[in-house]
Every structure is written in C-alpha cells, then in structure tokens.
Amino acid sequence: MTKLTIIGAGSTVFTKNIVIDLMTIEKFKTIEIALMDIDKYRLEKTYHVLEIVSKKMGVNPKFKMYTNRSDALKEADFVQTTIQVGGFKPSTVIDFEIPKKYSDKNC
Numbered sequence: 534m535t536k537l538t539i540i541g542a543g544s545t546v547f548t549k550n551i552v553i554d555l556m557t558i559e560k561f562k563t564i565e566i567a568l569m570d571i572d573k574y575r576l577e578k579t580y581h582v583l584e585i586v587s588k589k590m591g592v593n594p595k596f597k598m599y600t601n602r603s604d605a606l607k608e609a610d611f612v613q614t615t616i617q618v619g620g621f622k623p624s625t626v627i628d629f630e631i632p633k634k635y636s637d638k639n640c
Contacts, residue, residue: 536611537565537612538606539567540612541617542576542579543578544579549582556594576600
C-alpha cells in the first residue's frame with residue numbers, strides 16, 4: 534500500500550483539501566495517510582474530519598496519527614509538509630499586515 538506522510542497535519546482545512554484532491558485519483562483511494570503534528574488536539578480534530586469526509590466520498594484510506602516525526606516518516610513513499618513557522622502571531626499577522634500597509638490592491 535502506498536503511504537503518504539503529511540507533516541503539519543494539524544492544519545485541518547489545508548490537510549482536508551489535500552486529502553480530498555488525492556481521493557479523486559483512483560490509485561490513491563486506498564492509500565495509507567500518516568498524519569503528523571506536534572499538537573495532539575489539532576491532529577485528532579483533523580483525523581475525525583478526514584474520517585467523515587472519506588466516508589462521504591465513498592473512499593477508504595487508512596489514516597494513522599503521529600506526534601513523532603520519525604515514526605510518521607517510516608516507509609513513507611511521499612511526504613507533504615504543511616508547517617507554519619513562527620505560529621499565528623506574529624508570522625501570519627505579519628503576512629497580512631505588511632501587504633495591507635504597502636499595497637491598496639491585494640488586501
């Protein structure tokens with residue numbers, strides 16, 4: 534079975550979108566997906582959302598949760614990173630505030 538490891542899977546919306554896109558491809562409908570995040574609460578939330586979404590789509594991927602990166606990466610065929618460096622404050626706030634300050638078109 535093909536294994537995909539998603540590092541930073543606690544980002545529920547981003548991870549859900551990746552998985553939904555993959556599940557539209559026939560050979561990935563039964564893939565093993567290792568969900569890894571350092572935040573166990575967010576990881577569990579993502580896991581439950583993906584279980585619901587995959588059932589509604591009629592697909593059967595095998596989800597596993599990890600808080601240890603090395604364990605999640607064992608035997609991975611593909612790795613997707615979705616981490617956010619620096620957290621929401623200040624990093625994400627800065628990502629929006631700088632363009633807002635210096636541009637009148639994109640914010």
